[in-house]
Amino acid sequence: MTSQTQLRQWGRNVIDIEKKALENLYQYVDSDAFGQACELILQCKGKVVVMGMGKSGHIGNKISATFASTGTPAFFVHPGEASHGDLGALSKNDVVMAISNSGESSEILTLMPVIQRMGVPVIAVTGKPESNMAKLAKLHLCIKVPEEACPLGLAPTSSTTATLVMGDALAVALLQSRGFTRDDFALSHPGGSLGKKLLLKVDDVMHKDERLPLVKQNITITDALYEITKKGLGMAGVVDDSNKLVGIFTDGDLRRVIDAQVNLRDTSIAQVMTPNCVTIQAGILAAQALQVMDDKNINGLIVVDGQHQPIGALNMLDMVKAGVI
The missing domain is CATH 3.40.50.10490 (Glucose-6-phosphate isomerase like protein; domain 1)
Known part of the structure; x- marks a missing residue:
């Protein structure tokens, strides 16, 4: 042998x-x-x-x-x-x-x-x-x-x-x-993950309008959880009275709140949210948004406009469904 x-x-x-x-x-x-x-x-x-x-x-x-x-x-x-x-x-x-x-x-x-x-x-x-x-x-x-x-x-x-x-x-x-160019290459590869990475933009993937999970900063954690559950993204953007994004509350934040035995019915979301959260602008490639999530070790992002008002949201599952991953 x-x-x-x-x-x-x-x-x-x-x-x-x-x-x-x-x-x-x-x-x-x-x-x-x-x-x-x-x-x-x-x-x-x-x-x-x-x-x-x-x-x-x-x-x-x-x-x-x-x-x-x-x-x-x-x-x-x-x-x-x-x-x-x-x-x-x-x-x-x-x-x-x-x-x-x-x-x-x-x-x-x-x-x-x-x-x-x-x-x-x-x-x-x-x-x-x-x-x-x-x-x-x-x-x-x-x-x-x-x-x-x-x-x-x-x-x-x-x-x-x-x-x-x-x-x-x-x-x-x-x-x-x-x-x-890369754009020329993308036009001949519209199918598969390669084409998705080169062509698909955040705007094509993000949840917007009535599917966008948003809450006011003065509501309670319990009320915020209703919005998070309803929209199914595992997070919600927190806005002030002028509709500007001031923070984000995620499933991870909820676990920390529960571990700290915070009263969910009496505590406002503003007290437990993550302020100054990572955001992205519309128009960028979905692959770039994925890179941001990987770099920051986060599972979701809020998309904002030039006035820092939220216009969309997406998470890692959206990337998987869209074929970017």
Whole structure:
């Protein structure tokens, strides 16, 4: 039976070999071809159509997805399916990125005459500059690696890693060239926690109007508890006669009051509230409000306007429901 030590060593060997493959990639990113490929894609009025067979196809799928989410319109077309109708998705305004480590993928080479007839430029990404794909393409990006991490030299390992990193290098270079921002990124990621963190504002999450728990500072703790229970946020903002926020009373404050054996029916909320409480302004990202709660180690916040009058409230559960956490 193979020892744990041997298994770990084999794993480390793979990492070492692939690290060398990535270091070898610098020379290809530093080449004129990399800059020319970026310029060609930036000038493209259509989309980047990525193609690849087998493992190259899996990597190509990821590259096209990264392009699309970072400001470069792109999609993946399977070369085998392209020969049977899917090539109709290609337009004369597009750019093709064809991926094949050997540069001799027959499925892609079969498509090259048609693509060239359409006048669509091809960027070939291969490990062999002398390959047919490299020679037929308008531009060639080399991803040649010293060796595969597979000890048999057969399974694509280092080569697929290098291809993936080359795709990321292109995507990020294009992103920066376009001046692509966090807001732009958010627009292509409206679903999921990432989109929520980048798009959702406090105004979208907070309880307001009749759902906003507020009490006057001169009422008793018992009366304040009715409001807290009714609104279900575990807290209430305390306001003065001009409706300005003067404090907050939470479930945590209630526990401290009970421990101190304070008379709930006779004591005013102003005597036991937390004055000068942490507040936030409307319009900020919900993720920023979450950060405030984390930093201050609190579970809820009152949202105030420019006159320090409360206009909303939210707690950690609201963040969970909204998908910000």
